[in-house]
Amino acid sequence: MAETFALPDGGSLAYDVHDYTDPWRTPDTVVLLHGFSKNRKFWFEWLPGLARRYRVIAVDQRGHGDSSPPPRDFRMALAPFVADLAAFFEGLGLFGAHVVAAEFSSKIGIELAIEHPALVRSLVLPGLIVGGSPVDTLPWAKLAEEQGAAAWARATVAMRLPADADPAMRDWYVAEQSRMQGWFLGALFRATPHMDLTGRLPLVPAPTLILAGAQSRQADPETTRRAAAAIPDCRLVEFPGMPFNVMSACPADCVRETLAFLEEVDGRRP
């Protein structure tokens, strides 16, 4: 059932807690951060595997899902998103949580780990993006601003899902992505290519797992390999034949690799 966290500036973040662990243990927490234009419900395939071993919190980022829309003067940078999450983590007493940050949120996860190391025990990055997108997003920014998020979602869903996807699934994706404010979606499209974290990677203190699709277009594999080499304590797992959005394209493989990685990280705990 959805919970709400009140942010210092009056906004709110919606989140769910899933915990099916043995009640006599004190499990670690895994926080799931969805990608651009999505929300916390997109993680459903990860929950059964993770939540039997960890307390799993899936949160809607500002302006996504059931979280409050951003004010019009919201600064289009990573810092406000990071600040939201730092407030959220601290408000819930989450210190040393494992953070799974997908796609656009991988940048937020990296910045959170660098700026708030006490909050982040490890990082898992399905669909890491480090710099700008090789795809020109300006036409999409205009489409979203002029016609709203629904227009963009309908126009681009075929790129996001396989041709033989269940129509009900396609409709659901479009409906969920349509909930964003068009001006905000457009502003993010304009701003994210400039959020280049290449120089920040050597500063990531947390053990990191990158999950990458070998056929990804949004994040070319060679760039991802260089990023993995630049992060000090980092493992890269590439899934052959998989597109950019591995969290949805091969969730079982992602969960398997994540659980193995988290177990290793836990094993290193003093």
Add this chain to the structure above:
Amino acid sequence: MQRATIAGGLTLAYEDDWLGPPWKPGEPLLLIHGMGESSRAWYGWVPILATQWRVIRPDLPGFGASPVPADYQWTAARLGADIGRFMDALGIERAILVAAKYGGSAALKFAADQPGRVKALAVFGSPARAPSASGVEFIRAHGMRAWAESTMRGRLGSQAPEAQVRWWIDGLMGATDDRAGIGAGLGVAALDIERELAQITAPTLVVTTRESGLQAVAAVRRYQERIPDSRLVVIDSDCYHIAATEPERCARLAADFLRGVAAGRPFATLEGA
């Protein structure tokens, strides 16, 4: 945790989990706990079942987060009827029921009284007739926690880790309201629903343990055989609450059975069937 007010004025707390695709509605499956327990007892079952069914776990009246009603009889008939009223409150006409211990007795009675409302039924460690020993006098004298402590090793068997035993005593059963525990204990002591089981139309899976200290396999088989479309599975274990000690194995067994029901062959692939 959510709450529903059911006909008759009772409030029931419940959990509602669907881990399948968000664009599909999950078919409702109720998990009904036993005497002195709560929805929390089912933690190990949810990740296995909720990918395929919408798993709804009520706290029965007086247990877990459900208030203790001022004037209540915890008979199998009343509990069964309130399961039906709970389904009404959630707008559920027909559901799968999976239940453990005395919760299963209530579910069997409900399935016998309102056969059209139960699509399939699976009961784990459940009696259809009062066991020889009742905990009621002990609970009256010493309280739920002491009763839970004195009976826990038998309940969970020799293989259960100490930490699990402690939680089951302190965190779950021992935290139960004494009045509700006594009330349910009286309900168990008055249990006698064997003759009605022939009215159950739902495919029914009955699961018990070979060395159960609570009821002999022969006694369970005798009542199972009264249920027209049913099968008995006997698991080798020295505990009598297999739903608690082997949640994943039991949840998979229930899932296999339910997939078989959906395919029109309920018992085709069951282990030990």
